[in-house]
Amino acid sequence: MNKIGINFNKGSGDLRDNDPTTTVDLTQISTVLNRRRKTIFICVAALVILGVAATITSPKYYDSVALVLLDQNIERTTQQVSSVGENSTNDVAMESARLVILSDDVAISVVKRLKLTDEAAFMSPPIAPFTRFVGSVFGAIRSCLNSVASIFSSEAGSVNSETLLLSSGALDNSSQVDPLVAYAARALQNGVLVSRVGRSSAFSIYYRSADPILSANIVNAFADVYVSDALNANYVATERMTEWMQGRLSELERNAQEAAGEAEAFRAANSLSSGANTGSMSEDVVDRLNSDLSEAITDLARARAMDTALTAAVGAGQDALLAGLPRGIPAIDDDEFATRQKMLSDALIDLNAAQEDGSAPRITSNKARVAIAANRLYSAMQRMKEQARGEVSLAEARVDALRESLNVAVTNDAAAGPAQIELELLEQRASTLNTLYQSYLTRFREIDQQRNFPVSNVRVLNYSAVPLVAAGPSLKRTVILCVVLGLILSTVIIAVKEWRDRFLRTSDHVTKIIGAPFLGYLPKMEHSKSVIRGKSKDHIAREERLPVSRYFFATNNMRSQYAETLRNIVLTSNLEFNDGRRGRVIGVTSSRPQEGKSITSLNIACSFAAAGKSVCVIDSDPHMAGFTRIVGAQSKAGLLDILSGSLEWEEVLQTLPSTNIKMIQCIIPKGFNHGSEMLASSKMSDLIEDLKARFDVLVLDLAPMGPVIDARVLMGSLDQVVFVAEWGITPISLAHGILTGDRSLETKLLGVVLNKVDMDKIGDYASDSDSATYYQEYNAYIN
Template structure:
C-alpha cells in the first residue's frame, strides 16, 4: 500500500503530465520514430523496388505541344470590313477562356482529328487495352464469338467515338498564365504521332470556330428573313389603320403633325385670350393711374397722354409761370398784394382747366378698358366652348396616338431587322476567326513519361506513408507496460525495477543434486540467476524488492511475502524463486512456498523430483520437516506443491485455519516466507490468502500484458493490492527499452549506471 507521501507525489506527477498534455510532446514523437523507423524504412524500400520495377517496365510516352491564341484583333478587323456593330463575342473573363478549353475536349474536335489523320487505321486507337479485366470482359462477350468479319456501320461509329475519347483522355489543355493563349499537349507512345495529333487538334479547333460562326450567321439570316417578312406586313397594316382613322375623324396636316380642328382652334383662341387679358390689364392700369391723380388733385403727376396733349402742356406752362411770378411778388410785396391775389386766382383757374382735361383723358381710358373687357369675355366664352369640344374628342386622340405608336414601333423594328440582315449577310462573306496558331507542335526528342525521379520519390513517399500507418497502428496497439512511469501513472503503485529477459543458454545449465532427494534442482539456470550473477541488474531489482518489504513492515519479525501476477506466464514463479534465493543468500532464514495448487510453476522449476508437498501437510497432516526441500548452497527451504489430482477447493484450502496455523508455526523458524501465489485473473486463491500476507509483490510481463487488463484485475483485488509494495517488470528487452525512455526518467540514464552491473 502506498504511503500518503507517495500518493501526493503521484498526484503532483499526474498534474504535471496533465499540463504537458496540452502541447505536442516532441520527445514522445521522436521516441515513436525511433521505435518504428525500421518498419517505415522497410516499407519505403519495398515501395522503392516496386517503383523501380514500374520504371523499368513502363512504356515511354512522348508529349507534343502547340499553342493557340484567342486573337481579338481579327474580330475587330472583320467588324470594320463588315461595318457591323455586332462583333464576335470577345473573351474578357476566365469563364470564356474555360469555355474555349472545354471546346477542345468536345466530340466535334476529336472526331475531326480522327477522320483527318485516319486514326482508325492505327492499332493504338482500335485495339482494346490488354489488361486482365478487359480480356476477361471480351471473353465473356458471347456475341463476338459468332460475329462476322464485316464491320457494321454502327461498329465503325463506335470505333470513331472511342478513338475520339482516347484523344480527349491523352490531351491536356491549359491556359498560359493570365493571357488569352492556350497550350494544347498530346501524349502518345509515338513522338511523330503525338506531333501530328497536337497540330491537327489546333487546326480542327480553328475550322470548328469558322464553321460554328458560319452556321450561326446562316441561322441568324434565315431567322431574320422570316421576321422581316412578318414585320413588313405588320408595318403596312398599322400604317393603313392610322390613315383610315385620320380619314374617319377628319384629321388635317399642320406642320407635319395631325390634329383635330377643335385642338387647333383651342390653341389659337387660347393665344388670343392671353393677349386680350394683357390688354385689359394694361387699360385698367392706365385708368386707375389717371383716376388716382384726379382724386388726389396732384398737379405734379405725369401721365403719358398728358405729355402728348398740347392743351394740357399750355395750361401747365401758364400755371407754372403764374406760380413763379406770384412767389416773387409775395416775397417782395407780401402775399396780400393785389397782384399776388390776382395771380393766385389765375393759378386756380389754370388748375381747374388742367383737371378737366385729365377727366377727358380718364374717360377715354375707361372706354378702352370697357372694350378690352368685352373682348376678353368674348374670347373666354370661345375658349370654354372649344375646350368642351376638345374634351369630348379626347378618346379619339388617345386612339390616334396608340395607332401612331404601334405604326412607329413596327416601322423601327422593320428597319432594325433590315440592317441586321445586311450585317449577317456580310458576315457570311468574311470567314475570319478570332483564333490563330502561334506555336506549332514539334516532334519530341525525349519521353515525357514515366518521370523516373518523380515516380521513385512518390513510391518512397507512399512507402513512408504506408510504413507510418503500420507504425501508428503498432503504437496504437502497444498498450503494454514499458516504463516505470507508466506503472506509476496507470496503477498508482511503486515501481521496484525491471528484470531483463534472460536466455536459458546464457543463464547456464544450473545445478542438480542427484545424491539427495531433498535438495533443489535448478535445471535451466534461470531459477538461481541471482546466485550465479549477484551483481546483475536482475539481482539488483530483487534487492530493491527486499528493501521495499523491509521498509513496509519494519516491526514484523517474520515477513510473509506473496508474489502475484495478473495472467499466467508472466514469470511470477521465476521472480519468486530468485527473490527467495537472494534473501537466503544474504543470510536470512527464508522459506519459499509454492501456493499455486493448480499450476505449480515453482515446483516444476526447482522441485520436480518432490513426492510430497503442501497438500500433504494441509490435508494429511504430514510434518513440515518431511516435505521441505533445501538448497545446499544458499540454505533456501522450499515447500513444493505436488499435485497428483485436481484440487477443487484450493481457495478454501489456502484460507483455512490449517494454513493459518502452518504459517504461524513457520514464522517462528524463518525470517522471510515467500509465497508463489496463483495469478489474480483466472482464480481467487491469492485473494483468499491475502489476509495472511504482510506484503505482496506484483510481477508484470514487459511488452506483453495489457495495461487495461492489469488495471482492471488489480482494481477488483483491493485486499491484495493494499499490501502491494510495488511492481516488477519482467522479461524486459533492454535494447528496446532504450526506445521508450524519456528525458529525466530512470530508463534515460540506464546506460550511465549500467556499468555497476556485471552479468558474468
C-alpha cells in the first residue's frame, strides 16, 4: 500500500491537489520529508542538545510515596446517633479527605514537626543552571513588561512585597502563623501530590526532592499528621456530641419528672388511683382511644411481620446468604443494614463475573468477600431480629394497655370518666418521657465510652523508605522526549514551509495543477543572470557585458539537460506545425520579469538554426528590451523605428554575432511610453507577415504577461507560445491565472518550460514519474 485517504487540498507544494477526493501518495510525503531533512535534523539536534545540557546540569531528584487508607465508616460518629447517612466511601467523601490532607493545618503541622524552615534543601533547593538561565530570561522579560505597565498605571509601583505575598496566599493576617512557616507550608502544598489509588479507599502521598531523606520524611510526616488529624477530628466530634446529649438528657430528665409530678398532683386533687373505676368517659376521649388502639394494632401487625420475616431469614442460617440476598424481608429503615445488603449484593455480582471469566484467583478472592459480607449481614439480621422482637412486645403491651383503658373508660361512671382518662394520659406521658430518657442515657454511655477509647477511621498502609536511586533526571527519557518534540516542531515548521511553498518546481505542478503542457527543465547555467540587471534601460556599458556566444547554452553544451530541453521544444513545435508552411511565429513570454525568457528566446533560435531553419529573432519588449541588452545594441535603430515608419525592416535587420540568425533589436529612446500601442498597430502585423515570407521561424521575445499587456496584443499574430517560468520563484497561482485567463493563449500555448532549475535539488521535489528524479542516472547520456 502506497496511498492513504487524506485530503491535502488546502495545503501547497507536493501536497496540493485540485481534486479534494483524491488521495495522497505516501511517496509524496516521503519526498517532502526527504527535502526537508535538514530542517528535521536541525530541530531534533537542537532540542536534543538543549535537553542533554539541561539534564546534565540539573541536580538529581528523588521521589517518595506513602499510602494511607480510609475505612468505609467515615461518618461513624454521626451514624451512632442517627441512622441518616451512607456507610459507603463515596467520591465526595474521598475528595473531602484529599482536601483535608492538603489543608493548611496539616501542612503547617508537617513544617513544624520536621522544622522545614531550617532545612536548606527545602527552603533553597538546588536549581539547574539551565533552569536558572531560563528563569533569568523570563524574569528580565517580566521586569520589562512591568516597567512598561507601570508607565500606564501609577498604582502599580505602590504595591509592596507584603501585599503581593498576601494576595498570593503566602501570608494570612488573620492567623498567628509565622510568615516563614506559612510560606514553607504553601511551598509544601504546591509540591505534594495527593491522588486516589484507582477506585479504592486509599490515597498516595507523593513528594519529590533533591534530598532523598527529606523526600521520605515529608511523605511519612504527612501520613502521620493526617492520621492524627483524623483521630482528633473524631474525638472533637464525639466531644461535641457528648455535650449535646448531656443537655438533651438533662432536659428529658426534667420533663419526665415534671410529667410524673403533674400526674401525681392530678391524682391527689381528684382522689383517684391508677386503674380505679371512677366514672364514665366522654365521647371525644373514647374516639381518641379508639384511634390510638387502631394505630397500635397496625404497628403490632407490622412488627410481627418484620419479626416473622427476620426469624425465618435467621433460621435459614448464614450459609443461605451465600446463595443470594434473603427474600420477603420488608423494607428496614436502617442504613447499616442496607449497606451490608449492598455489600453482599456487589460481592455476589463480582463472584458471578469471576466464575464466568474462569479466573481462579478472582473466584477465590470474591468468595472470601462474599463470606465476609454474608457474616456481616447475618450479624445485622440477628440484631434486627432482637430489635423486632422487642418492638413486638412493646406493641403488644401498648395494644393491651389501650384495650384495657378503653374497656375501663367505657364502663366507668360518666362523671369520673374524664378525670380518670386525664390521669392515665398524664401517666402515659410521664412513662413515655421516662422511656425516651432511658434510651438516650444508654446511647450516651456508648458515646462516652468511645470518647474514652477513640478509634480513627484512617490508617497508614505503607510508609516510604528512603529512596536509594534517583528518579531523575533521566538522560534516556530526556533524549527520547527531545527527539519527539523535535519531530513535532520540525513537522510544524515543514507544514508552514510547505504551505508557503507555492511556486512552480516540477512537471506535476505544470500538468496537474495548471493543466498546461510541460516542455522540460532548463538547468541553472553559468551567467544565466544578465550582468546588466539593474542598469537603466537606455544605457548599456559594453565593457560590462559578456560576449554573446557565452549565452549559447544549447549549442555550447550539446550533451546537456539544457540542450535536450531545447530539442524537445523544437520537436514539439515541429510536430504541431507540420503542414510544411514557412513563417512559423513563436512567442516567448513569462509571468514576471527576470525569469530568463530573453536568454531562452536566444537559445530557442539557436536550436532551430542548428536544425537548418532560417531564424529571425524580434525583440518585442519595448519596456525593458531584454534580448537587446543581452546581445548588445548592434545599431542605433530597431523595432520602434520600423513601427514608426522611419525605416524599413531591411535597414534594421542585423545578424546575431557568431551565427547566421537574423535579429531585429529594440532600441528604446529616452522617455518613450507608447510601446503597447505600437505593437498593436497594423505596421507590426505587416512586419510579421513580411518576415514570415522570408524566414522559416520567427522568435518573438515578448514582455512578461503579468505587468503589461504587450504579449496579449500580439497573440493574434502568434502561432505558438512558449511560457517561461523560473523554478522555485514563479507562483503557481500567478502562472495558473495567466495561462487559464486568456482563451487565445490556451489554444496557442506550446507548453511551459521551467528555467534556472537547480538540478541537484529537483529530485527532492519531483515524483517517481518525473524524469528529473533520475537525473543523476542520465549522466552517461547527458553530461
